[in-house]
Amino acid sequence: MQKYADYIVQIEIESLWSGTRHIVWNLDPKVNILSGINGVGKSTILNKVVKGLAQGGEFPSHMLRGVRIKVMPEDARWIRYDVIRSFDRPLMSGDLVSKIVDASVTTELDWQLYQLQRKYLDYQVNIGNRIIQTLSSGAPDAAQKAQEISRPKNKFQDMMDSLFAETGKRLIRTKNEIMFSQIGEELTPYQLSSGEKQMLAILLTVLIEDNQHYVLFMDEPEVSLHVDWQQRLIDLIVDLNPNVQIVLTTHSPAVIMNGWMDKVTEVSDITT
Structure with missing residues (x-):
């Protein structure tokens, strides 16, 4: 029987940007906001993690495609997830x-x-x-x-x-x-x-x-959203499903204004 994780504990990425960077990101069980200037690699990190997950959410315990994911419970080998990208092209x-x-x-x-x-x-x-x-x-x-x-x-x-x-x-x-x-x-x-x-x-x-435990990856979800909706976004998601773990990138201060400042991680803080 497939055992699904409740949330991601840590994301490790090696050999990012032609082997010049190594990422270790310890995640909060509920809300995680990745911030940084343009070109610093926020979307690259998110895309690398998503590509490290097999279709259906299976992931290996060892490093695959330069990505290692640790979860809770530790022996789970599957994770439910969704990806939201913002561009209406x-x-x-x-x-x-x-x-x-x-x-x-x-x-x-x-x-x-x-x-x-x-x-x-x-x-x-x-x-x-x-x-x-x-x-x-x-x-x-x-x-x-x-x-x-x-x-x-x-x-x-x-x-x-x-x-x-x-x-x-x-x-x-x-x-x-x-x-x-x-x-x-x-x-x-x-x-x-x-x-x-x-x-x-x-x-x-x-x-x-x-209401299942799962991870919601969002890449700059504030694009096209009115500033009032940006401020309410995380609260609405958590209210609708308290079991979701949010992992998002953003440039918008409004997204973190409703008490989420302590959930912000700068790319530079997790890069060696």
Whole structure:
């Protein structure tokens, strides 16, 4: 049986930048923010770690591709993770475009949301089955337990309504897919602004992990986000899933303003 880690304890990278740098980064179980000037290697470090993980989250105990990852519990050999990148560039891959049925999917963020829509449907089926099973159990606290199962989804919906309130957008809660209403008009996620798409993609990614322990890697997630959303970002993620470990790079002071200053690591501090 696959044993999954709760969080990453340490990241070690050797032979970075043609063998001139060695990275040892001891991580906090909850929030980790990598900072530094342009070109210092924040994204390079993050990308190197992600490439060191096999598809599905398996990782070796020894150094592979110049990367060693220590986790808790120590004997785990798998880790659940997601990667969020921030650039809303046009889709370039012809093979990728040919797989997409919806013609309104035209950018990389659209493609992320397209995939998340499919996973969101699976997530709803999963929690629906668990609610039915719980209510059918006949336990005295069955109704309360059923409410707990649906609480994260309700919280996610409330978050989106709060974030989009200024523009009059609201999630349509009666639909299976993510859709919004605005002054009587229905909107798909692909009709949102880049910042709205970015926030939706992040929080939807967190939701469908279904309160499991996992690592969320984010490379400059503040791009396209209003400064108020930047300030709230980490709090929203941790509130939606307290079991997530966040590992992110950023240039924005706003991201750390809500009490996360002590979670910041400078690249120079972990480099020899």
